Amino acid sequence: MLSDEELDKYRKAGEIASKLRRDMLETIKPGTKLLDIAEKIESAIIKAGAKPAFPVNISINESAAHYTPQIGDEKTVGRGDLVKIDIGAHIDGYLSDMAFTYCSEKSPIVKASREALDAGISVIKPGVRISEISAAIYESIESSGFGPVVNLTGHGIERWLFHGRFSIPNVPNENDRVLSEGDVIALEPFVCESAARVDESDPVEIYQFAQRKPVRSMEARKIMELAEKDYGGFPFAKRWLAKHISPFRIKMALMELERVGALKSYPLLKDMGGRKIAQSEDTIIVADEPIVTTRL
Ligand code: CO
Numbered sequence: 001m002l003s004d005e006e007l008d009k010y011r012k013a014g015e016i017a018s019k020l021r022r023d024m025l026e027t028i029k030p031g032t033k034l035l036d037i038a039e040k041i042e043s044a045i046i047k048a049g050a051k052p053a054f055p056v057n058i059s060i061n062e063s064a065a066h067y068t069p070q071i072g073d074e075k076t077v078g079r080g081d082l083v084k085i086d087i088g089a090h091i092d093g094y095l096s097d098m099a100f101t102y103c104s105e106k107s108p109i110v111k112a113s114r115e116a117l118d119a120g121i122s123v124i125k126p127g128v129r130i131s132e133i134s135a136a137i138y139e140s141i142e143s144s145g146f147g148p149v150v151n152l153t154g155h156g157i158e159r160w161l162f163h164g165r166f167s168i169p170n171v172p173n174e175n176d177r178v179l180s181e182g183d184v185i186a187l188e189p190f191v192c193e194s195a196a197r198v199d200e201s202d203p204v205e206i207y208q209f210a211q212r213k214p215v216r217s218m219e220a221r222k223i224m225e226l227a228e229k230d231y232g233g234f235p236f237a238k239r240w241l242a243k244h245i246s247p248f249r250i251k252m253a254l255m256e257l258e259r260v261g262a263l264k265s266y267p268l269l270k271d272m273g274g275r276k277i278a279q280s281e282d283t284i285i286v287a288d289e290p291i292v293t294t295r296l
Pocket residue numbers: 097098154155186188281
């Protein structure tokens with residue numbers, strides 16, 4: 001069970017993401033720069049009294065997740081693109097995780113991802129099994145004539161911990177784990193024209209602290225410090241480091257840190273067949289009347 005103070009922080013972190021979804025759906029247009037979207041969202045999170053729990057992911061079309069704009073990124077939103085924007089905010093480690101897909105045209109696949117998310121939320125109550133949530137999401141995707149991305153899942157959330165102790169697949173499974181009142185979860189169906197899987201690819205723009213390791217370069221030591229303290233152990237963007245270190249040195253230092261195991265990296269995840277993917281995600285607190293914090 002969550003205390004009132006904990007509930008309050010989860011709600012506030014969710015409200016921030018919820019407002020950003022509304023703002024972004026109103027302002028993004030074909031031609032909008034991805035870097036502007038990411039910077040606007042990240043500074044709005046800070047202004048609202050929270051911190052980004054990971055760099056804003058802006059993954060387009062066949063890219064499903066883990067793209068965040070690069071230093072000096074000139075890419076823009078294209079007409080008809082499926083632009084998946086995944087936002088995380090935290091207050092004292094209490095998280096919200098929310099994603100939506102922007103498309104300049106009416107897109108049945110975006111609608112299918114939203115409906116699948118709603119179908120998952122509709123079965124949430126204390127005592128629900130993970131397999132029941134997965135089945136609800138999967139049936140909704142199938143009935144819309146599309147298919148799930150089979151190797152991306154929703155997940156439990158805990159304080160300071162994004163991908164908590166369990167995952168919530170978007171495909172049928174036998175997981176009998178039961179959710180209780182006060183559990184916090186993120187549901188995130190990814191939908192493709194038919195069942196798909198994503199693989200790791202270039203580029204790598206997102207990293208996360210793993211463990212302290214002795215390193216030689218001053219820049220690597222600085223990044224390790226930022227990763228552990230300033231970013232609170234949460235994932236961070238290569239571009240965030242440009243405030244502190246010159247871009248050339250960032251690359252070298254990250255290579256060193258990854259080699260010694262001080263950092264974990266998150267390569268872009270995409271469908272190698274080039275098929276377009278839509279995503280919808282909300283954070284939910286399990287209760288008889290579930291609280292969808294990212295829709296407050
Ligand atoms: Co998530």
